[in-house]
Amino acid sequence: NDLFVIKRSRCDTIAYYTSLVKSEYNDSNSVYDRNIYQKLIDNGIDEILARYVSYLFIRDPLIVYEDSLYQDDELSSNHFENIQSTNWQSVRFKPPPLNSNIGWRIESILR
Numbered sequence: 207n208d209l210f211v212i213k214r215s216r217c218d219t220i221a222y223y224t225s226l227v228k229s230e231y232n233d234s235n236s237v238y239d240r241n242i243y244q245k246l247i248d249n250g251i252d253e254i255l256a257r258y259v260s261y262l263f264i265r266d267p268l269i270v271y272e273d274s275l276y277q278d279d280e281l282s283s284n285h286f287e288n289i290q291s292t293n294w295q296s297v298r299f300k301p302p303p304l305n306s307n308i309g310w311r312i313e314s315i316l317r
Contacts, residue, residue: 239263
């Protein structure tokens with residue numbers, strides 16, 4: 207009765223690249239949340255990034271603090287970071303910190 211049958215653990219290699227350069231290595235059979243994917247596509251997010259983000263949402267976050275439930279997502283990226291950090295992949299896409307000149311980043315975890 208589960209929504210998804212997940213064949214990968216939370217601690218695994220990356221399933222989706224966010225670049226066309228290595229897109230042939232994307233797991234074509236990997237599960238992702240199709241509703242979230244479609245919502246992202248409908249709002250102008252490209253297919254590669256939409257697939258990556260919708261893949262993150264196949265799992266529930268491990269920790270949600272009561273005082274952090276209601277946040278303005280225009281002022282905080284904590285909700286996204288919470289989902290992102292519950293998937294310990296070999297490579298993670300890191301959004302820029304709010305009110306910072308730091309751009310998008312890639313975090314690589316050596317195993």
